[in-house]
Every structure is written in C-alpha cells, then in structure tokens.
Amino acid sequence: MLAGLGVHNGRNTRVALEPASADAGIIFVADGQEIEALLPNAQALQRQTSLIANGVAIATIEHLVAALMSLGVDNAVVHVTGGEVPAMDGSARCFVDAIDEVGLVFLKQHKKILRVVAPVRVSDGAAWAQLTPASSGMSFDVEVAFRQPIGRQRHVLSLTPETFRNELASARSFGSLDEAQRLWSQGLALGASLENSLVYDERGVLNPHGLRYENECARHKMLDAVGDLALAGAPLIGAFRSYRSGHRLNVSLLKAAFEAGALVLEKARNSPARGQLTAISP
Numbered sequence: 554m555l556a557g558l559g560v561h562n563g564r565n566t567r568v569a570l571e572p573a574s575a576d577a578g579i580i581f582v583a584d585g586q587e588i589e590a591l592l593p594n595a596q597a598l599q600r601q602t603s604l605i606a607n608g609v610a611i612a613t614i615e616h617l618v619a620a621l622m623s624l625g626v627d628n629a630v631v632h633v634t635g636g637e638v639p640a641m642d643g644s645a646r647c648f649v650d651a652i653d654e655v656g657l658v659f660l661k662q663h664k665k666i667l668r669v670v671a672p673v674r675v676s677d678g679a680a681w682a683q684l685t686p687a688s689s690g691m692s693f694d695v696e697v698a699f700r701q702p703i704g705r706q707r708h709v710l711s712l713t714p715e716t717f718r719n720e721l722a723s724a725r726s727f728g729s730l731d732e733a734q735r736l737w738s739q740g741l742a743l744g745a746s747l748e749n750s751l752v753y754d755e756r757g758v759l760n761p762h763g764l765r766y767e768n769e770c771a772r773h774k775m776l777d778a779v780g781d782l783a784l785a786g787a788p789l790i791g792a793f794r795s796y797r798s799g800h801r802l803n804v805s806l807l808k809a810a811f812e813a814g815a816l817v818l819e820k821a822r823n824s825p826a827r828g829q830l831t832a833i834s835p
C-alpha cells in the first residue's frame with residue numbers, strides 16, 4: 554500500500570495492488586466500483602489521464618499503469634482511495650519498487666499483445682504522435698520543445714523492464730512556477746510541490762537536488778506516453794514517436810489506431826517465458 558498527496562486534488566490518497574486471475578487485465582476499484590484500465594474509460598484531462606466510468610473518476614493513473622505494463626504485469630486489481638493515485642515523488646519509482654518488492658508470478662495462459670500493423674499519426678498544430686509497425690518489441694522516441702531553460706530535449710528507448718527501471722521510472726513530472734501558480738488559482742494541481750514535481754523558473758530548476766537526468770522532461774513525457782498507451786489493454790509491438798505530445802494527443806493516437814484497425818490482437822505463443830504476470834500480495 555502506498556499513500557501520499559494527490560498532485561491534482563491535493564487530498565490524502567492511497568493505492569493498493571492485489572493479484573488478479575489470468576485475462577482479468579488491470580482493474581481499478583474506487584468507491585466500490587470497478588473500472589477497467591482501458592481506452593473507452595480513459596479521459597485525458599489537463600496534465601493527467603483519468604479513468605471515468607459508472608459515476609466514479611480516478612485521476613493520475615498514468616505513472617502506475619506505465620509501471621505495471623512495463624514490468625510485464627498483465628493482471629492486477631488496483632484499489633484507490635481519495636479519487637486519485639498518489640503522486641509519490643512525481644515519477645513511477647515508488648510503484649516499480651513496490652512491485653519489485655512483492656514480486657510477480659507467471660500464469661499459465663499466454664500473454665496477449667497488440668501488434669501495430671499500419672502507420673497511424675495524429676497532430677495538433679506543431680505537435681504530433683505516431684505509431685508504426687516494428688518486427689518486435691516496443692520502442693519510444695519522444696521529443697519536447699519548451700521555452701528555456703527546458704528547451705528541446707529528446708529521449709529514445711527500446712522498452713523492457715530493465716530500460717523502464719533504469720531510464721524512465723525515476724523521471725518526475727515537471728512544470729514552471731508561473732504555470733503552477735496559474736493552476737493553483739484554477740483549483741488545479743493542488744498537491745503539486747517540490748516534493749512531487751520538477752519546478753522551473755526562467756533561470757533553472759528550483760528543486761534543491763536538481764535534475765535526475767539532463768533530459769528528465771523528455772523522459773517524463775515518455776513515461777506518460779508509456780502509461781497512456783498501456784490503456785490499449787495489452788503491450789504493443791511497434792514504434793511510438795512524438796513531438797510535443799501530451800496525454801490528450803497520446804489518447805487520440807490510440808483511439809485513431811483502434812478505429813483504423815491498425816492494432817491486431819495476438820497471443821505470444823512462441824516463448825513459455827511470456828506467460829501472463831500478476832502481482833502477488835506482500
């Protein structure tokens with residue numbers, strides 16, 4: 554069980570993971586209602602992705618579902634209290650450490666995968682995101698462009714549990730002090746602080762310990778994209794690339810890919826090591 558402030562609602566929030574049976578998928582539970590972590594229930598809102606169904610909303614699910622998908626967890630029940638997944642340190646680090654600590658078990662059923670079989674691209678002004686076919690694995694190439702001091706940053710990665718742990722999981726949410734003040738005045742980002750966000754002013758980073766990576770902002774945007782694409786319901790085989798993308802465009806891309814028939818469900822039959830994984834209880 555992990556507890557902390559919700560970065561958006563500023564409330565005390567908690568999350569607990571439980572194992573689930575094969576083919577259950579990732580199921581969130583809040584206020585006694587189950588919501589599957591799937592695209593039809595997803596809503597990309599300002600600076601976060603929520604699951605909304607049956608009159609219940611759960612905010613900021615993206616870093617947790619990114620960790621589950623990247624570590625190979627196909628099935629889990631996620632209990633959330635307080636309407637939002639706790640921000641922890643603004644990254645996926647605590648979720649990865651918690652899952653690694655309890656461990657995973659293989660289930661007998663074959664893992665499901667979604668193969669990208671045709672290119673799909675969405676854009677909004679200068680921003681764009683695309684998926685293209687690949688022979689194996691899921692790769693990410695994410696570029697951001699902000700005013701200085703963030704500037705242009707890029708990160709390229711082939712997603713595995715190891716690369717996720719070592720290159721993405723610790724990259725924190727970020728924003729400018731001006732933007733934080735504006736969001737606070739609108740009643741948003743109420744829990745945001747230097748404890749759970751990388752905060753910039755025009756001169757640089759305000760956090761006392763500075764950056765974790767020189768291109769931490771590009772890496773965080775990639776972490777967000779991994780989480781948003783995990784709402785496909787199975788790991789993808791394909792290549793994701795984006796420029797100045799965010800939750801809204803990532804979710805639109807996934808919708809467009811399904812609508813175009815560009816994602817085809819397969820079972821990974823070849824390797825016995827690809828059984829479905831589920832989190833086990835501590």
Ligand SMILES: [Zn+2]
Binds near residue numbers: 615616726773776777
């Ligand atoms: Zn994020």
